[in-house]
Amino acid sequence: MIEVDGLVKRFGAVEVLRGVDLSVGRGEVACLIGPSGSGKSTFLRCLNGLERFQEGRVTIGDVALDAGQSDRDHARAARRICRRAGMVFQGFNLFAHETALQNVIEAPMRVLGMSRDEAVERARGFLARVGMLHRLDARPRELSGGQQQRVAIARALAMGPEVVLFDEPTSALDPRATGEVLSVMTDLARDGQTMIVVTHAMGFARKAATVVHVFGDGAIVESGDPDRVFEAPAHEATRSLLSEVQAA
Amino acid sequence: MDMDPDASESDARGPSLGRNMAATVVLTGLAILAAAPFAPADALDDARARGTLRYGGDMEGGAPYAFPDPDAPRAVTGFEVEIMDRLARGLGEDVRAEFSQGQWDKLLWVLDSGRFDVVVNGYEWTPGRAEDYLATRPYYIYQLQLMGPKGSPVRSWDDLKRPRPDGSPWTVAVLTASAADDFARGRDAGAIRVVRFDGATDAMLAVQNGQYDFTLQDVPAASYYAGAFPGLGPVGPPVSRGYYVIYARRSDTALRDALDAGIGRMAASGELRRILEKYGIWNDLQNELATSFEGPIATPSSSRGARGWRLVLHYGDRLRAATLVTLGLSFGSMPLAMAIGLAVALGRLHGPAPLRPLLAAYVELIRGTPLMLQLYVLFFLLKLDPWVAGIAGLAINYSAYEAEIYRAGLQAVPRGQMEAALALGMSRWQALRRVIVPQAVRIVIPPVANDFIALFKDTSVCSVVTLVELTKEYSILANGTRDVVEFAAAAAAIYLAMSLPLSWFARWSERRLGAEGAKGGLA
Numbered sequence: 001m002i003e004v005d006g007l008v009k010r011f012g013a014v015e016v017l018r019g020v021d022l023s024v025g026r027g028e029v030a031c032l033i034g035p036s037g038s039g040k041s042t043f044l045r046c047l048n049g050l051e052r053f054q055e056g057r058v059t060i061g062d063v064a065l066d067a068g069q070s071d072r073d074h075a076r077a078a079r080r081i082c083r084r085a086g087m088v089f090q091g092f093n094l095f096a097h098e099t100a101l102q103n104v105i106e107a108p109m110r111v112l113g114m115s116r117d118e119a120v121e122r123a124r125g126f127l128a129r130v131g132m133l134h135r136l137d138a139r140p141r142e143l144s145g146g147q148q149q150r151v152a153i154a155r156a157l158a159m160g161p162e163v164v165l166f167d168e169p170t171s172a173l174d175p176r177a178t179g180e181v182l183s184v185m186t187d188l189a190r191d192g193q194t195m196i197v198v199t200h201a202m203g204f205a206r207k208a209a210t211v212v213h214v215f216g217d218g219a220i221v222e223s224g225d226p227d228r229v230f231e232a233p234a235h236e237a238t239r240s241l242l243s244e245v246q247a248a
Numbered sequence: 249m250d251m252d253p254d255a256s257e258s259d260a261r262g263p264s265l266g267r268n269m270a271a272t273v274v275l276t277g278l279a280i281l282a283a284a285p286f287a288p289a290d291a292l293d294d295a296r297a298r299g300t301l302r303y304g305g306d307m308e309g310g311a312p313y314a315f316p317d318p319d320a321p322r323a324v325t326g327f328e329v330e331i332m333d334r335l336a337r338g339l340g341e342d343v344r345a346e347f348s349q350g351q352w353d354k355l356l357w358v359l360d361s362g363r364f365d366v367v368v369n370g371y372e373w374t375p376g377r378a379e380d381y382l383a384t385r386p387y388y389i390y391q392l393q394l395m396g397p398k399g400s401p402v403r404s405w406d407d408l409k410r411p412r413p414d415g416s417p418w419t420v421a422v423l424t425a426s427a428a429d430d431f432a433r434g435r436d437a438g439a440i441r442v443v444r445f446d447g448a449t450d451a452m453l454a455v456q457n458g459q460y461d462f463t464l465q466d467v468p469a470a471s472y473y474a475g476a477f478p479g480l481g482p483v484g485p486p487v488s489r490g491y492y493v494i495y496a497r498r499s500d501t502a503l504r505d506a507l508d509a510g511i512g513r514m515a516a517s518g519e520l521r522r523i524l525e526k527y528g529i530w531n532d533l534q535n536e537l538a539t540s541f542e543g544p545i546a547t548p549s550s551s552r553g554a555r556g557w558r559l560v561l562h563y564g565d566r567l568r569a570a571t572l573v574t575l576g577l578s579f580g581s582m583p584l585a586m587a588i589g590l591a592v593a594l595g596r597l598h599g600p601a602p603l604r605p606l607l608a609a610y611v612e613l614i615r616g617t618p619l620m621l622q623l624y625v626l627f628f629l630l631k632l633d634p635w636v637a638g639i640a641g642l643a644i645n646y647s648a649y650e651a652e653i654y655r656a657g658l659q660a661v662p663r664g665q666m667e668a669a670l671a672l673g674m675s676r677w678q679a680l681r682r683v684i685v686p687q688a689v690r691i692v693i694p695p696v697a698n699d700f701i702a703l704f705k706d707t708s709v710c711s712v713v714t715l716v717e718l719t720k721e722y723s724i725l726a727n728g729t730r731d732v733v734e735f736a737a738a739a740a741a742i743y744l745a746m747s748l749p750l751s752w753f754a755r756w757s758e759r760r761l762g763a764e765g766a767k768g769g770l771a
């Protein structure tokens with residue numbers, strides 16, 4: 001369903017991604033782990049078109065982002081991809097001036113042209129699913145980090161995405177909120193939602209992932225079944241990453 | 249607007265000396281007055297000791313009175329300049345006359361402050377002024393000349409008693425607070441509407457432009473500028489008559505007497521006539537200068553009318569009307585300025601690449617040139633209606649500042665907000681409209697409210713396009729009645745009453761925003 005071929009991304013002279021290939025099938029939960037600065041966020045942002053890249057190609061369903069596209073074509077393709085690929089950010093990025101409910105109905109109404117009633121109806125469903133039905137009218141600043149992130153997940157789900165991209169969704173949260181958010185994500189995975197998750201939560205990766213990819217210095221250095229990767233890491237980078245996480 | 253003839257110079261009664269001194273304190277912050285009891289020396293002695301006689305005038309009033317010398321632009325020339333050169337020499341061998349620039353309708357106030365010794369600038373003799381200042385005998389007998397487009401069917405003032413064929417009043421452009429202003433205002437009975445300018449030539453230009461029907465000018469100005477405004481011609485014979493005199497402070501009797509005698513000598517010897525002829529303003533009427541005056545014009549004994557605060561109340565309607573003009577200009581222009589400013593800021597940050605430098609240039613051009621100049625362009629070049637020019641000028645001028653405020657506000661919205669919107673499939677435009685701009689607007693409310701307060705006061709510049717707003721009305725009334733302190737206080741109080749609520753709103757919104765920021769958490 002998602003194909004990435006030879007993705008190269010440079011910021012000026014600095015090569016941040018050096019030819020990444022990846023394939024994610026329907027219903028798969030792919031976890032990306034790797035040291036900070038290894039290009040994981042940049043990779044996700046290339047997938048949904050927030051960043052342009054210099055070489056390679058990304059295909060999601062029948063839409064393609066290509067390094068050779070004009071800015072206009074890229075913007076158009078990115079917009080189509082964003083309707084199918086939701087994104088959950090480390091910093092939540094809820095619309096600060098809107099309530100939880102408004103955050104969730106905004107895109108279905110503006111982008112999918114849904115009526116307000118229909119959008120609200122569906123939003124309530126997603127907010128119930130993330131356990132936030134009781135705070136519909138709260139603004140982001142009135143919510144805890146964990147609550148904000150759960151609303152952000154409902155906001156992404158409300159577009160009915162084929163895949164949801166998570167960029168370290170729990171890194172800004174305390175342990176309790178982390179648990180709440182991860183349990184929501186585990187439920188999603190169990191329901192068959194295709195997900196690409198950048199995370200340092202190894203427990204989640206091991207339990208929920210169908211495949212784990214290890215990023216090292218702008219490339220995927222090792223991929224495999226979570227149990228295999230965590231039990232018998234093949235690459236030096238993976239070993240040092242796992243020992244760091246255990247020490248922490 | 250309803251013009252009350254009571255405000256005219258000739259009907260107003262002069263204030264007491266004490267009131268005058270208080271005005272001086274307010275106006276200049278200095279109480280160094282020759283009139284003060286601790287400074288008994290006559291300005292004549294000072295002038296002789298200094299070797300200069302300082303006289304106040306306004307070059308903006310233009311030729312032929314006192315104006316920049318075309319051959320030596322830093323110097324001043326004019327028939328008054330030549331008269332004063334002669335009179336100064338009459339005071340003593342080494343006494344020179346020295347021109348001192350001041351705003352025309354404020355010259356007497358500056359005289360009070362002591363910055364110059366006398367006022368000489370087409371100031372007509374009036375009973376009110378004669379009560380507060382010492383006047384010489386006249387050095388010119390002026391009349392008022394109606395000027396209009398050549399070939400106008402109107403032949404005389406009598407034709408102006410009936411409104412125009414379409415029922416609207418005739419418009420007559422005058423120099424604010426001049427004799428023409430008083431004269432026209434007295435005849436402002438429905439068929440005539442008086443339009444006030446800050447400069448005599450501005451009024452002529454606007455009539456030649458076709459923006460107004462006529463201008464009423466002192467004969468010297470009308471004759472001198474006949475060549476410069478070929479589109480204008482005299483309408484009917486000159487009307488009214490009055491005397492240009494030199495004004496000195498009440499304490500400077502010796503100076504006044506010396507100048508008065510000097511004028512007498514110049515009139516008798518024919519020297520005065522030579523100067524007036526040189527500037528093309530001599531006429532038969534001027535023969536009276538030598539024959540009819542033996543000394544200063546007698547000061548009438550006065551009966552005092554309403555003074556001070558009662559007078560302010562008396563003119564309440566005019567102040568109210570002027571306040572409405574100020575409010576109309578402010579509330580008409582600020583929303584426009586905010587809308588244009590937002591559009592410019594959005595264009596600079598998110599618009600097509602070729603547009604961005606153009607918008608940056610717009611901001612620099614508008615911010616870098618004075619509002620007054622922009623109003624001149626809109627009014628005299630584009631010939632817009634005064635209200636349109638005033639509102640458009642303020643809106644355009646402030647739009648440049650608002651654009652910069654909005655730019656900062658848009659940039660203060662965290663990047664993540666735009667990315668979250670795009671990641672949901674919204675277009676850049678939708679993201680701006682639904683997510684970024686609403687947040688930026690909240691951020692810019694305090695600085696924009698502050699700007700609005702500044703704009704309130706900048707509306708006073710609109711007097712150059714003939715709008716009589718609060719500052720202008722204050723100036724007219726303070727001039728006409730010379731109750732400067734009371735009218736200044738009233739105008740200040742009205743400005744405060746309008747801007748204080750805005751200040752409170754600005755501070756309240758700032759506090760609220762600060763509270764939001766503190767609780768904001770990660771965004």
Ligand SMILES: Nc1ncnc2c1ncn2[C@@H]1O[C@H](COP(=O)(O)OP(=O)(O)O)[C@@H](O)[C@H]1O
Pocket residue numbers: 011016034035036037038039040041042043
């Ligand atoms: N906008 C940018 N401009 C320049 N360099 C960037 C930018 N974004 C990220 N980088 C660099 O790219 C590298 C990878 O960053 P990132 O994708 O955020 O890594 P990760 O998410 O794995 O921690 C880092 O060295 C970072 O400094």
Ligand SMILES: [Mg+2]
Pocket residue numbers: 037040041042168
């Ligand atoms: Mg990252």
